[in-house]
Amino acid sequence: MATCHTPTPSRSNAAAPEAARTVVLAGNPNVGKSVVFAALTGTYVDVSNFPGTTVELFRGHRGELEIIDTPGVYGVGSLNDEEAVARDVILTADTVVNVVDAVHPERDLFLTLQLIDMGLSVIVVLNMADEARKQGVAIDRDLLEDLLGVPVVEMVAVTGEGVDELLRRLPEAHPGHADPTLDTDVLPLAAKIGSRAEAVLVLEGDAVVAERHGLEPHTSADCVYSARRARVNDVVGHVLTTTTEGAGLGAHLSYLMMHPLTGLPMLGALLWLMYKVLGEWVAADLVGITEGTLMNGYYEPFMRGLVERVFATGTAGYTFLAGEFGILTMTVTYLFGVILPLVAGFYLLMALLEDSGYLPRIAALADRSLTSLGLNGRAVIPLILGLGCVTMGTLTTRILGSRRERFIATTLMAIAVPCSAQIAVITALMARVGGWYALGYFVALLGIFVLVGTVLNKLTPGVSTDLLIDLPPLRVPRIGNVLRKSSQKVYHFMKEVAVFFLAGAALISTLSITGALAWVQTAAEPLTVGWLHLPKEAATAFVMGFVRRDFGAAGFFTMNLSSAQLLVAMVTITLFVPCVASVMVILKERGWKYLAGLLITSVSGAFLVGGLLAQLLDVLT
Amino acid sequence: MRNRNCKRQGMCGGTLDTMRRGQCCRVLGIDDDRARSQAIRFGMGEGAMLSCITKLPAGPLVMRSGRQEIAIGRDLARRIRVEPVSAQVVC
Numbered sequence: 001m002a003t004c005h006t007p008t009p010s011r012s013n014a015a016a017p018e019a020a021r022t023v024v025l026a027g028n029p030n031v032g033k034s035v036v037f038a039a040l041t042g043t044y045v046d047v048s049n050f051p052g053t054t055v056e057l058f059r060g061h062r063g064e065l066e067i068i069d070t071p072g073v074y075g076v077g078s079l080n081d082e083e084a085v086a087r088d089v090i091l092t093a094d095t096v097v098n099v100v101d102a103v104h105p106e107r108d109l110f111l112t113l114q115l116i117d118m119g120l121s122v123i124v125v126l127n128m129a130d131e132a133r134k135q136g137v138a139i140d141r142d143l144l145e146d147l148l149g150v151p152v153v154e155m156v157a158v159t160g161e162g163v164d165e166l167l168r169r170l171p172e173a174h175p176g177h178a179d180p181t182l183d184t185d186v187l188p189l190a191a192k193i194g195s196r197a198e199a200v201l202v203l204e205g206d207a208v209v210a211e212r213h214g215l216e217p218h219t220s221a222d223c224v225y226s227a228r229r230a231r232v233n234d235v236v237g238h239v240l241t242t243t244t245e246g247a248g249l250g251a252h253l254s255y256l257m258m259h260p261l262t263g264l265p266m267l268g269a270l271l272w273l274m275y276k277v278l279g280e281w282v283a284a285d286l287v288g289i290t291e292g293t294l295m296n297g298y299y300e301p302f303m304r305g306l307v308e309r310v311f312a313t314g315t316a317g318y319t320f321l322a323g324e325f326g327i328l329t330m331t332v333t334y335l336f337g338v339i340l341p342l343v344a345g346f347y348l349l350m351a352l353l354e355d356s357g358y359l360p361r362i363a364a365l366a367d368r369s370l371t372s373l374g375l376n377g378r379a380v381i382p383l384i385l386g387l388g389c390v391t392m393g394t395l396t397t398r399i400l401g402s403r404r405e406r407f408i409a410t411t412l413m414a415i416a417v418p419c420s421a422q423i424a425v426i427t428a429l430m431a432r433v434g435g436w437y438a439l440g441y442f443v444a445l446l447g448i449f450v451l452v453g454t455v456l457n458k459l460t461p462g463v464s465t466d467l468l469i470d471l472p473p474l475r476v477p478r479i480g481n482v483l484r485k486s487s488q489k490v491y492h493f494m495k496e497v498a499v500f501f502l503a504g505a506a507l508i509s510t511l512s513i514t515g516a517l518a519w520v521q522t523a524a525e526p527l528t529v530g531w532l533h534l535p536k537e538a539a540t541a542f543v544m545g546f547v548r549r550d551f552g553a554a555g556f557f558t559m560n561l562s563s564a565q566l567l568v569a570m571v572t573i574t575l576f577v578p579c580v581a582s583v584m585v586i587l588k589e590r591g592w593k594y595l596a597g598l599l600i601t602s603v604s605g606a607f608l609v610g611g612l613l614a615q616l617l618d619v620l621t
Numbered sequence: 622m623r624n625r626n627c628k629r630q631g632m633c634g635g636t637l638d639t640m641r642r643g644q645c646c647r648v649l650g651i652d653d654d655r656a657r658s659q660a661i662r663f664g665m666g667e668g669a670m671l672s673c674i675t676k677l678p679a680g681p682l683v684m685r686s687g688r689q690e691i692a693i694g695r696d697l698a699r700r701i702r703v704e705p706v707s708a709q710v711v712c
């Protein structure tokens with residue numbers, strides 16, 4: 001099979017040291033790409049957002065090579081943000097390392113052949129070779145190499161097996177056997193726009209790439225895709241031999257996880273466990289140590305002592321740096337004493353869920369219920385994340401298929417999903433008032449969640465996408481993988497929120513110094529005292545709740561509230577605006593107009609529901 | 622093109638949502654642009670052989686193609702035209 005332009009690969013070895021070459025990792029989701037990345041780059045990686053999106057990019061170095069990890073995709077195109085980011089990074093690559101799951105070549109080779117059709121210098125990594133052997137899947141590597149026309153390396157990235165071979169053979173990467181039938185269309189187009197890779201994408205109907213070159217996207221995507229699929233099946237038919245059909249305990253468990261009768265209790269148990277771990281062990285016990293003992297006990301007095309040497313107590317400078325909302329005291333305490341343990345615990349649990357393959361099964365289970373809220377099953381992933389922290393959840397809405405779904409999910413989270421820190425504080429408060437009120441709180445919240453979702457589904461224009469999700473095999477999570485994934489995310493998250501916290505604390509301090517806080521308390525009296533039947537200090541708690549929701553809830557700790565007042569306060573503060581970090585993320589993701597609408601709706605909604613509840617409880621008691 | 626033929630000749634077996642657990646089918650067409658691109662990437666585009674592993678009550682169908690398992694929402698399944706295939710051929 002003749003190819004268009006095959007440079008002689010061996011010569012690049014002898015070439016004089018050139019500028020750092022860009023090696024881009026590409027592959028389907030969950031094929032161990034990040035493990036290959038870590039094996040190649042070691043520990044020092046730089047995480048950044050791709051410009052204009054929230055898709056994370058990991059960059060690292062190995063000698064002269066710049067190595068970039070891309071989001072997992074099933075193909076290169078404009079189907080979603082991740083694909084678009086992967087596409088743009090791949091287009092800058094000198095060499096593409098295509099990581100292929102040796103257990104699922106029929107799925108993964110679609111991307112491989114697309115990369116080859118694009119005329120890129122490719123080297124294929126057959127990862128999880130051990131797992132494939134265990135499952136009775138054998139791939140004839142040499143034949144695959146011949147058929148694809150690019151080097152193929154077997155690897156078990158988790159143990160590091162095959163990493164040396166990959167590094168040794170990296171310079172051998174070169175364009176493979178592209179589909180010759182594409183050439184009649186691609187070659188003239190490539191000559192015109194100067195890139196075969198982009199020409200292929202235009203041919204496949206990629207509107208974004210076409211627009212960059214002032215062209216209309218072609219409409220032959222189906223045809224190109226189908227031909228490619230046929231070639232994948234052909235290649236797989238030649239190189240793959242299977243000895244066993246893997247349908248054992250895993251398949252049975254998978255079924256049980258998705259069926260409502262068994263799946264719901266399992267999901268319930270999982271949520272309970274998560275609550276136990278995060279809400280009680282982490283939020284109460286661990287945070288009690290980190291916040292109470294370490295930060296409040298040692299750090300804050302020390303810091304206040306330092307600040308006192310420069311500013312006298314009570315001055316604006318002191319209040320700003322070390323006052324009640326001081327940026328050196330409260331902010332640091334909240335960031336490292338409260339948020340860090342919570343977020344670390346949460347990401348650790350999420351990484352466990354992710355690595356085990358349970359999450360997509362929850363998505364299948366929840367699909368039916370979420371459809372009536374205008375979402376599909378995939379939305380459970382941001383929603384569950386939102387239970388940990390609304391900011392994280394909002395960032396994750398990018399995995400949803402349409403603007404409409406991202407809109408609905410973000411709104412639901414901002415309004416009716418309490419974060420774990422808040423749940424912890426609320427549980428602690430509710431423990432004082434007895435079971436019925438606590439139950440009332442959760443029922444009210446669930447009701448509002450369903451109500452808001454149903455209304456949004458009715459009112460939001462557009463069409464939501466349907467569930468179409470890959471169910472990876474269930475497996476016991478690999479600790480190394482889980483730790484690496486979660487620590488990277490924690491680091492990234494902390495970096496993201498720190499600024500917002502500083503800004504939030506500075507804002508509140510300013511309000512307090514200028515006397516605006518006291519003014520708000522008085523001005524809000526008709527609302528807090530008259531309508532919600534709460535003490536006037538409640539206004540401070542609401543302002544605090546803007547900085548952090550749990551912080552707001554905690555503000556009610558010191559007020560002597562009756563059970564009914566507590567219930568009203570908790571429902572109102574939950575529905576009230578999301579914390580400052582979420583607000584900033586929402587602003588970044590959804591824009592000004594959305595944010596303004598959300599803030600107005602949630603504030604008025606919160607006071608409306610809270611007030612109605614207060615009147616109702618008044619009548620009842 | 623194939624879709625049109627299929628409609629004209631009235632040989633479209635039915636839609637995916639009518640499949641029952643254990644049944645097998647061949648995909649004839651997917652009437653949803655986005656889902657079609659995605660489905661081909663998964664290896665379950667036009668012409669693919671699928672077997673139904675699970676059908677959740679009023680919820681998604683879980684289909685297997687090769688060793689790949691995919692959950693498909695019920696509404697989408699209504700827009701995927703399939704023809705039943707005897708189980709011995711593929712399963």
